[in-house]
Amino acid sequence: MYYAVTIALIITMGLALTRAIIGPSVYDRVLAMNMFGTKTVLLLAVIAFIMGRPDFLDLALIYALINFIGVLAVLEFFQDRASRLKKEDEVES
Amino acid sequence: MTLAWLLDIASWLLLSVGGIFVFIGGLGALRMPDLYTRMHAASVTDTIGPALIIIGIILQAGLTLASVKLVAILLFLLLTGPTASNALASASLLAGYRTEYARPLPEDESR
Numbered sequence: 001m002y003y004a005v006t007i008a009l010i011i012t013m014g015l016a017l018t019r020a021i022i023g024p025s026v027y028d029r030v031l032a033m034n035m036f037g038t039k040t041v042l043l044l045a046v047i048a049f050i051m052g053r054p055d056f057l058d059l060a061l062i063y064a065l066i067n068f069i070g071v072l073a074v075l076e077f078f079q080d081r082a083s084r085l086k087k088e089d090e091v092e093s
Numbered sequence: 094m095t096l097a098w099l100l101d102i103a104s105w106l107l108l109s110v111g112g113i114f115v116f117i118g119g120l121g122a123l124r125m126p127d128l129y130t131r132m133h134a135a136s137v138t139d140t141i142g143p144a145l146i147i148i149g150i151i152l153q154a155g156l157t158l159a160s161v162k163l164v165a166i167l168l169f170l171l172l173t174g175p176t177a178s179n180a181l182a183s184a185s186l187l188a189g190y191r192t193e194y195a196r197p198l199p200e201d202e203s204r
Contacts, residue, residue: 001109012115032122038170046150068176071180072177
């Protein structure tokens with residue numbers, strides 16, 4: 001039963017990667033990478049029990065933390081850039 | 094008809110339903126037409142998918158240290174997923190993305 005969940009998670013990671021590659025805007029790509037990170041955490045948790053090594057759960061926890069911080073940092077960066085571009089447009093016009 | 098058998102059945106059910114939810118969310122995130130509808134679909138994989146899958150694994154693991162770690166992972170995912178979605182939506186709104194699939198806001202009509 002673990003294998004069915006693993007296959008579903010890997011297919012979903014593929015779908016998220018497809019969205020990240022074809023995504024029209026930056027925010028689609030950030031959304032897809034956030035999904036991909038969540039799926040990675042779940043996949044690590046499932047693989048820990050397939051292989052019988054619960055140490056992997058620590059890796060899953062750390063990955064969840066890093067994924068969250070990374071997504072917030074990227075969003076902050078693009079929000080800054082968007083507001084800066086808007087200000088430059090207002091100055092020019 | 095023992096307790097272990099019932100726990101096995103329950104955890105298999107939770108794991109497979111969680112896998113189905115995650116797959117549907119991924120499909121929606123790929124097929125939906127707009128950023129905000131995609132976000133709506135992807136939020137399924139951030140909340141109920143991890144909840145069902147991790148509770149299913151906890152039923153298999155029993156009362157061990159691994160269960161405590163799994164509960165920590167689940168709480169963290171449930172806290173951070175909606176927060177990241179909220180930050181993403183506000184960032185894209187501030188950047189000027191609007192959806193075509195919503196009723197216009199009242200202040201949009203007055204402009």
